[in-house]
Amino acid sequence: MIIxxxxxxxxxxxxxxxxxxxxxxxxxxxxxxxGEVLEYWGKWIILGEKSWLDELARNLDPYVxxxxxxxxxxxxxxxxxxxxxxxxxxxxxxKRASEEVWQILNRHGVKLxxxxxxxxxxxxxxxxxxxxxxxxxxNGLSEAEARSVREDAQSKLGYVFDHPDELFQPWAQ
Amino acid sequence: xxxxxxxxASLRKKWLKAQEQVSCEGKTIGECLDHLxxxxxxxxxxxxxxxxxxxxxxxxxLRGQNIRNLDKLSTDVKDNDEISIIPFMAGG
Numbered sequence: 001m002i003i004x005x006x007x008x009x010x011x012x013x014x015x016x017x018x019x020x021x022x023x024x025x026x027x028x029x030x031x032x033x034x035g036e037v038l039e040y041w042g043k044w045i046i047l048g049e050k051s052w053l054d055e056l057a058r059n060l061d062p063y064v065x066x067x068x069x070x071x072x073x074x075x076x077x078x079x080x081x082x083x084x085x086x087x088x089x090x091x092x093x094x095k096r097a098s099e100e101v102w103q104i105l106n107r108h109g110v111k112l113x114x115x116x117x118x119x120x121x122x123x124x125x126x127x128x129x130x131x132x133x134x135x136x137x138x139n140g141l142s143e144a145e146a147r148s149v150r151e152d153a154q155s156k157l158g159y160v161f162d163h164p165d166e167l168f169q170p171w172a173q
Numbered sequence: 174x175x176x177x178x179x180x181x182a183s184l185r186k187k188w189l190k191a192q193e194q195v196s197c198e199g200k201t202i203g204e205c206l207d208h209l210x211x212x213x214x215x216x217x218x219x220x221x222x223x224x225x226x227x228x229x230x231x232x233x234x235l236r237g238q239n240i241r242n243l244d245k246l247s248t249d250v251k252d253n254d255e256i257s258i259i260p261f262m263a264g265g
Contacts, residue, residue: 047181047182082263082265084262112181112257113179113234113255113257114259114264115234115237121265130261131262
């Protein structure tokens with residue numbers, strides 16, 4: 001199911017039961033804990049024109065509905081604050097299933113092969129992380145706003161690192 | 174020995190134009206970048222900083238794995254390997 005809300009920067013591809021509470025951070029039908037997400041969860045990165053990613057999303061949607069791909073997220077337009085000229089698509093999955101997912105992507109024309117772990121991503125979005133600090137600067141936040149953003153990031157992401165045995169709870173993006 | 178390098182449009186700049194993939198030779202990632210620099214002068218400068226290390230703004234992957242987690246520029250490559258290069262920011 002493609003979720004294309006014009007008010008969101010991202011377009012998502014989820015299983016239709018997502019609104020019935022179905023979790024997507026799973027492996028072999030089992031929800032992952034925070035520790036397992038940090039150890040195993042991640043994504044294949046794809047860059048391209050929006051029109052090509054729209055087509056790719058339509059082609060991959062059936063795999064999400066069949067639960068062969070857990071979920072997908074991509075930019076509605078190139079992220080200007082990151083100085084990128086293309087949209088980014090992220091194909092999320094457990095690392096233990098990543099090669100099977102890669103084979104699906106390759107069959108649908110994806111050539112770039114770049115795996116980024118969720119641990120690495122979260123570390124970049126924690127206070128002091130390159131992505132968070134760059135986001136703060138590019139959005140021209142005041143010191144107070146920046147402090148608030150850093151506290152929020154630490155609260156959300158720090159929780160994941162500090163509570164490895166709890167089930168992972170995704171947050172809205 | 175031939176290694177395939179995939180580079181998105183954001184990084185291709187003037188050398189590669191419309192080519193999404195190019196082939197190169199080398200026994201390590203570093204040698205592959207040297208080979209590409211010979212074919213496309215200025216390429217290496219885009220990838221490496223003044224100290225000869227991978228720029229912070231670039232991520233290089235071998236068979237899907239970030240070489241920062243492997244042996245960096247000394248990472249061995251073999252025939253038919255796939256190298257992918259993306260802007261670091263795209264990984265977030």
